[in-house]
Amino acid sequence: MSHDAPTLDEAVRRLLQEAWHLSGEDGHAAAQLDRLYGRLQEPLHIAVVGPRRSGKSTVVNGLIGDQVAPLPLGDGHDVVTWYTDGAQPHVIAWTADGAARELATTRTTRGLRLDPRTTRSSGITDLKVAWPARSLRHLTLVDTPGADPADDGHRAASEPAVAEADAILYASPEIRATDLHLLHNAQHGAVATATPVNTVIVLTHADQVGGGRIDALLTARQLARRHQRDPAVTATCSGVVAYGGLVALAGRTLSDADFTAVAAIAAAPRDAQDACLMSADRFAGEDCPLPVDADVRRRLLHRFGIHGVRLATTLARTGCATRTELAAELVRRSGLAELREVVTGCFVERRTVLKARTALAGLDRLADRMPGQDGVHLRARIEQLLATAHDFRELRLLAAMRSGQVAFTAEAGAEAQRLLGGNGTDAAVRLGADHELSGGELWDLTADALRRWQQHAEDPRLGLPERRAAAAVVRSCEGMLVGLGR
Incomplete structure (x- = not known):
């Protein structure tokens, strides 16, 4: 191997310069190339996608380490939201005509909230949230509007962000045939075919498996491992991870008041605990005999979920004697560490090859619109780089091994x-x-x-x-x- 061989990043930059010369006086092509070149300088873009109510926001919050998502507008609908690193929290709104303005926000126990009077019927298409978080130093999280496969309006709103993402986290409570079909269809084009898309499926709501039993998260992990051995699943993604978002966030944000309430429940007679923890309705009901006010129980239920309350109570009863111990054990059991390891291993550590892949996909789209031999030449150069760059060969081989080829x-x-x-x-x-x-x-x-x-x-x-x-x-x-x- 020659020491003088260009790195993948260098080779892609040279190809962008070559495309610049081929584009001539085409202003639209020049603008696209400027954007592609700029993307190489930016942090990795990871799009978080999935059906409505699939737990996308819990994935975003877990990776950021704080409760900041979702950010619905005044009329209740969601837009594409970009989470980036920043010294101070602030939110910029973008409209379809390219105008931008800063929005007033309020921090509540349920996360960051916008003033509905400033966002209702405002034509906002995108939000950019700056948030001080170590995890955002090397990546930008793109939270997309939740949509059903047949919901063309919501899909159209998020498609540009997804198409230009360097990697995808697909959030879903379960892996269905429609999910696999959607992910398979996303892998179109010469670049996607030659370099399998880096998608990780996140089994959200893992704490609700089996009705939210105490062993729900363990069962969900076993389910994720079974999915990873399924050729139909491995053909569309790099991995599957189980994640209990409410449990993770509860552990990250556990307060002294929360711990005091959980400890009081854990100290109550077991028959009272078992009776009240059978369902969310019983736990939140006014006639629940546990020594904790109904308002406090409802707050715990909102933040922990019924499984999280059961788990926290069991842990407090069986050895987690301090707030710090309980918080650490909740986070450990939630699957947050595994989710972050997957994001780091599959995405962040491969950011150079993923960003190169995004640039080549953009060049491939540009080649389709170039006249005559210019487009043919550019596409041939793209195919040559895809075939010879060892970074891409590694991705193809890993995909082939996962699928059993x-x-x-x-x-x-x-x-x-x-x-x-x-x-x-x-x-x-x-x-x-x-x-x-x-x-x-x-x-x-x-x-x-x-x-x-x-x-x-x-x-x-x-x-x-x-x-x-x-x-x-x-x-x-x-x-x-x-x-x-x-």
Whole structure:
């Protein structure tokens, strides 16, 4: 591997410059190229999409670490909302004619709220929310209006944001055939076909599985793992993660008053607890015999959900003796850590290749409108880059392994996935090694992996797809050796 070979980012920038020269005096094309080039400088754009009431806002809130979504307008409808990092919270509204203005907001116990008098019938199409959050330093979250597959109006409102997103989090309480069909249809165009779209399905409402039993989150995790072994699911996404949004947010924002109320419920006689926690209606009812006011119980129910109240009460009764302990255990059980790990491993650590993919998709659309041989030439250059860039080859191979098109033994398959960056692109993660190892130790481990996969690539007992896949793993190992140096 040559030290002088351009990186993927450099190759894409060169192709944008080439397209600029081909566009000539076309002002519209020049504006599109300016926007594509600008996107390369911006944080990763992750669109959060899904049906209405699918829990998209709990995904946004969990990743941000605060209750800021949703932001309905004065007439009650939602618009595309962009969450970015900012020193101070503020909201900018955009209208269809490109005008922008800052909106007054109020912070409530239910999150950030807009003044309905300033947004009703205002023609607002997009909101941009600046919020001080460490998690937003490397990404922008795009919360899209919830829609049913047949709802063309809402789909039209969110399609541009989804089409131009670098990655997608698809939120849904369950994986249905309509969800898979929608995700499959999103993978159209030469770039999407050559570089499988990076989508992660988030099983929201995981705390409601089985009627919200105490083991609901555990059951939801098992369900997510089963989905990840389903070829119909793995063909459309990079992973499936179960997430209890209310439990996660309850843990992140647990107050002393909340803990006091939960502890009082946990100290009540078990028969009273069991009777009142059978349903949300019983728990919130005026005749509930628990030693906590009805208003406090309804507040807990709104913030925790009935499963969250059951879980928090059980945890408080069986060992979480302080607010800090209870908050930490709620967050741990919610699946928030797994969700963040998936977003980091699948998206943030691959932001260079994902942003390059977005730029190439934009160039592909531009090539369709270029006259004569200019469009043909640009499309050929795009296809050449897609075919030769190893970053894209890794994505294609990971997708092929997930869908069963390439099949190694369980041990070899797990190692191949790691070395290809399926668990993260850091060298130590690819090698399954301790982050404390020195560069020399990582180099030795990489060299061992390289020799092992060179043998796989030449093994006549393996099928042709597996030998080709092994050769790609060899290429990844060679890239790591160059990066580690010696």
